[in-house]
Amino acid sequence: MAGMLRLAMAFSVLLSLSLPSSHAQTGACGNYKFTSNKIFTSCSDLPYLNSFLHWTFEQSTGKLQMAYRHTGITTSNWVAWAINPNLNSESSAMLGAQSLVAFQQSNGTTRVYKSPISSYQTNLAEGNLNYVVSDLSAEYLNNDEMIIFATWTLPTNSTTILQVWQQGPVSSDSPSVHPTVAPNTNAKQTLNLLSGQTASSGGGGSRIRKKNIHGILNAVSWGVLMPFGAMVARYLKVFKSADPAWFYLHATCQTSAYVVGVAGWATGLKLGSDSTGIQYDTHRNIGITLFCLGTLQVFRHSSHPISTHG
Numbered sequence: 001m002a003g004m005l006r007l008a009m010a011f012s013v014l015l016s017l018s019l020p021s022s023h024a025q026t027g028a029c030g031n032y033k034f035t036s037n038k039i040f041t042s043c044s045d046l047p048y049l050n051s052f053l054h055w056t057f058e059q060s061t062g063k064l065q066m067a068y069r070h071t072g073i074t075t076s077n078w079v080a081w082a083i084n085p086n087l088n089s090e091s092s093a094m095l096g097a098q099s100l101v102a103f104q105q106s107n108g109t110t111r112v113y114k115s116p117i118s119s120y121q122t123n124l125a126e127g128n129l130n131y132v133v134s135d136l137s138a139e140y141l142n143n144d145e146m147i148i149f150a151t152w153t154l155p156t157n158s159t160t161i162l163q164v165w166q167q168g169p170v171s172s173d174s175p176s177v178h179p180t181v182a183p184n185t186n187a188k189q190t191l192n193l194l195s196g197q198t199a200s201s202g203g204g205g206s207r208i209r210k211k212n213i214h215g216i217l218n219a220v221s222w223g224v225l226m227p228f229g230a231m232v233a234r235y236l237k238v239f240k241s242a243d244p245a246w247f248y249l250h251a252t253c254q255t256s257a258y259v260v261g262v263a264g265w266a267t268g269l270k271l272g273s274d275s276t277g278i279q280y281d282t283h284r285n286i287g288i289t290l291f292c293l294g295t296l297q298v299f300r301h302s303s304h305p306i307s308t309h310g
């Protein structure tokens, strides 16, 4: 009976672990503290050009409060973050980009302004965007980093945007063309403002893949191998003819369950360390407890001589 209870517990724990987690904050952005004490609910490490997006989104009003951080730049760089209203234009995402541009002017002040882009020959002239943008400001920090703050009003119920970001050189206080090599031309991706999920031609899905591997490994270990091994011990033991085969089957199941479990645990740890932005506390604590119990169980068994199992 106790065995069945343990099984049932393991299954319910497994279920709770495989439930999707609500918010996706990944990477280094989550540790960032704004000097102005501004707080955003979500953030995303953008895959190119040392950039980070922090945001708070209210779907019912379409209000998107955001901060775009771009590190590793100098006083002679411009940076830009834009929304391209045409989700299908990822191959030419610069065209139609509703951009916010910022750079340091030669007199030391920071200029930040709006610029709609309609051609690859643009000089990023100031102009009105398709969206209402308010609270536009920028900060140049540590001689190395530009932050653009803004609040966008998006059409209500649009939860996915095509974001485009860029950096380029400034000469005589005006922006000129950015390099057109891979990191620059890849700097675009769709972003789901509610889930934080991203998609881009360049490597956005690796975290989701890791999550799936973590889930599958743990499901196989805790959900299949362990219970099967336990059942072997419980039900096959009674047949004299199955002795000592049941024990080897049992031991093999539990050992491979443990090995697979360790792999699942390791991918979980990696996921955890990749997602500094948010802590899945209950999930993590359950995982750690399960792992410790599993480890204890394995060591308890390995110190038993076979005969005590007969």
Ligand code: HEM
Pocket (backbone or CB within 6 Å): 080, 081, 082, 090, 091, 092, 093, 094, 095, 097, 099, 120, 121, 122, 123, 124, 164, 165, 166, 168, 175, 176, 177, 178, 180, 184, 185, 186, 187, 188
């Ligand atoms: C001085 C202003 C700019 C100039 C002169 C310029 C020029 C260009 C040129 C010539 C290309 C290559 C097109 C090709 O490969 O056929 C390009 C590509 C690109 N630019 Fe710009 N650009 C400027 C500003 C921006 C800004 C502000 C952004 C983002 C907000 C941006 C994002 C991109 C992207 C993502 C590509 C890759 C192709 C695409 O998806 O459209 N550019 N740009």
Ligand SMILES: *[C@@H]1O[C@H](CO)[C@@H](O)[C@H](O)[C@H]1NC(C)=O
Pocket (backbone or CB within 6 Å): 105, 107, 108, 109
């Ligand atoms: C700096 O230069 C810009 C553009 O030339 C000008 O609009 C601004 O007023 C200047 N600021 C100061 C403090 O001189």
Ligand SMILES: *[C@@H]1O[C@H](CO)[C@@H](O)[C@H](O)[C@H]1NC(C)=O
Pocket (backbone or CB within 6 Å): 156, 157
């Ligand atoms: C937005 O979605 C909600 C729920 O799906 C719906 O009730 C509402 O009418 C939608 N609003 C607009 C402007 O489409």
